[in-house]
Amino acid sequence: MLEIQELTKTYATSGGGTQAxxxxxxxxxxxxxxxxVGPSGCGKTTLLKCISGLMRPSGGRAQLHGREIDGPPExxxxxxxNYGQSLFPWLTVRKNVRLPLRRKRRAQExxxxxxxxxxxxGLASFGEHYPWQLSGGMQQRVAIARAxxxxxxxxxxxxxxxxxxxxxxxxxxxxxxQVRRAFGVTVLLVTxxxxxxxYMSDRIVILSKQPSTVIETLAVELPNPRDQIxxxxxxxxxxxxxxxxxAIMRAHEPVPV
Amino acid sequence: xxARAGRLGLEVxxxxxxxxAIWLFTTSSDSYLVVALPDMLSRFREVWxxxxxxxDLVPSLVRMTYGYVTAVVVGVVVGVxxxxxxxLRALTHxxxxxxxxxxxxxxxxxxxxxxxxxxxxxxxxxxxVCVWPVLLNAADxxxxxxxxxxxxxxxxxxxxxxxLRFVILPAASPRIxxxxxxxxxxxxxxxxxxxxxxxTNGVGSFLIQAQQxxxxxxxxxAIILLGLLGYSLNQVFSxxxxxxxxxxxxxxxxxx
Numbered sequence: 001m002l003e004i005q006e007l008t009k010t011y012a013t014s015g016g017g018t019q020a021x022x023x024x025x026x027x028x029x030x031x032x033x034x035x036x037v038g039p040s041g042c043g044k045t046t047l048l049k050c051i052s053g054l055m056r057p058s059g060g061r062a063q064l065h066g067r068e069i070d071g072p073p074e075x076x077x078x079x080x081x082n083y084g085q086s087l088f089p090w091l092t093v094r095k096n097v098r099l100p101l102r103r104k105r106r107a108q109e110x111x112x113x114x115x116x117x118x119x120x121x122g123l124a125s126f127g128e129h130y131p132w133q134l135s136g137g138m139q140q141r142v143a144i145a146r147a148x149x150x151x152x153x154x155x156x157x158x159x160x161x162x163x164x165x166x167x168x169x170x171x172x173x174x175x176x177x178q179v180r181r182a183f184g185v186t187v188l189l190v191t192x193x194x195x196x197x198x199y200m201s202d203r204i205v206i207l208s209k210q211p212s213t214v215i216e217t218l219a220v221e222l223p224n225p226r227d228q229i230x231x232x233x234x235x236x237x238x239x240x241x242x243x244x245x246x247a248i249m250r251a252h253e254p255v256p257v
Numbered sequence: 258x259x260a261r262a263g264r265l266g267l268e269v270x271x272x273x274x275x276x277x278a279i280w281l282f283t284t285s286s287d288s289y290l291v292v293a294l295p296d297m298l299s300r301f302r303e304v305w306x307x308x309x310x311x312x313d314l315v316p317s318l319v320r321m322t323y324g325y326v327t328a329v330v331v332g333v334v335v336g337v338x339x340x341x342x343x344x345l346r347a348l349t350h351x352x353x354x355x356x357x358x359x360x361x362x363x364x365x366x367x368x369x370x371x372x373x374x375x376x377x378x379x380x381x382x383x384x385x386v387c388v389w390p391v392l393l394n395a396a397d398x399x400x401x402x403x404x405x406x407x408x409x410x411x412x413x414x415x416x417x418x419x420x421l422r423f424v425i426l427p428a429a430s431p432r433i434x435x436x437x438x439x440x441x442x443x444x445x446x447x448x449x450x451x452x453x454x455x456x457t458n459g460v461g462s463f464l465i466q467a468q469q470x471x472x473x474x475x476x477x478x479a480i481i482l483l484g485l486l487g488y489s490l491n492q493v494f495s496x497x498x499x500x501x502x503x504x505x506x507x508x509x510x511x512x513x
């Protein structure tokens with residue numbers, strides 16, 4: 001449902017241009033959970049900005065449901081790493097989740113969607129709090145609730161758990177897997193955490209160093225539902241993890257286009 | 258005794274001491290320019306409680322309010338527009354820098370020529386000077402809006418109206434309020450300046466006429482009133498600001 005074809009992105013700089021993305025080709029199928037990993041600075045965030053329509057690619061195409069992405073598509077929601085700057089501090093949790101729905105649906109439906117989303121992330125009793133009254137993990141849950149209430153076909157996650165502590169991270173990982181099962185949404189996760197990518201995904205796309213290309217796409221064949229302890233105990237988990245790590249180490253040499 | 262009560266006691270005590278010192282100094286001086294503090298206060302009571310409130314204080318306040326409110330509305334609207342459009346900002350920057358640098362009193366002659374000697378001239382002076390702090394703060398506050406905030410608004414498809422109402426204005430409001438506070442102190446200042454020439458009513462007019470006819474005690478009574486006015490307006494402003502920006506004060510206090 002999401003097609004990336006020969007995507008390139010060059011930033012104009014005073015010295016000429018910085019090519020962030022050399023060429024990316026991959027796709028995401030309906031209901032899949034795909035992770036994008038790669039060395040730091042390889043253009044993962046740039047890729048996400050192109051897919052979410054916040055930035056226009058220099059070349060190539062990104063298509064969602066067969067339609068070219070030209071500006072943020074309506075069926076797409078995104079959860080940013082920096083929840084402190086993504087949630088609106090002047091609105092309560094409930095109003096934050098409600099705001100994107102103003103245009104999309106009628107009042108009663110919207111209210112119901114908000115309550116459902118808050119309950120799904122475990123924040124049903126925190127609707128009247130303000131984001132800054134909550135811990136980092138809870139704030140990110142509000143951001144997830146907001147994305148869920150929006151009922152997107154595809155959910156983008158931009159290193160969503162990089163700013164929370166390790167224990168909260170595992171809770172949030174499981175939460176995302178859970179709501180994905182419950183709401184049936186397609187997910188594209190950008191992360192630098194390889195364990196996270198292997199744990200959560202159906203497929204992993206590995207990028208090279210900047211200017212990035214796709215080095216490898218690998219399928220993650222681990223049993224579902226995933227479990228933080230049981231799944232990570234499996235030999236297959238260790239193999240996959242090692243495989244991705246090695247690919248990324250090799251990726252420190254840019255791949256010639 | 259808690260630290261807070263101690264500090265409060267100190268503030269009150271020091272103020273009382275200064276008050277007593279002024280009292281002593283002014284009652285024992287022989288110069289005709291130095292009016293005894295008790296005389297100033299009784300004259301203040303005679304004039305402003307409530308003899309000339311209707312004839313002078315009210316007209317001044319009305320003009321000041323018109324001028325200030327106009328300045329805030331224009332400042333916010335134009336400021337936000339400039340903040341959103343870098344091209345507009347580049348185009349208007351030289352003109353704005355020039356206009357805000359003109360000393361208020363130098364505006365009186367052209368304002369009188371164009372608008373005459375009536376209320377519209379006075380309101381204009383107040384508005385013209387008060388607009389710049391609000392405008393520039395609104396422009397800066399809007400231009401400095403965090404990228405993630407605006408990205409979020411775009412991804413979730415908020416219309417321009419929704420963005421203004423729910424994202425841009427709230428995010429820029431701390432800066433805007435800072436500009437409004439500066440403008441408020443200008444407004445009190447200009448209340449007097451605008452009444453400097455050929456005015457028939459107003460606190461500033463009362464002040465300048467008292468000075469010109471050597472009614473020194475009246476002059477001091479007007480100055481005390483102006484001081485109290487500035488102080489009370491500031492207190493009211495702080496109350497309003499604390500209420501409107503509650504989210505900002507509490508969130509910046511709790512952030513690490």
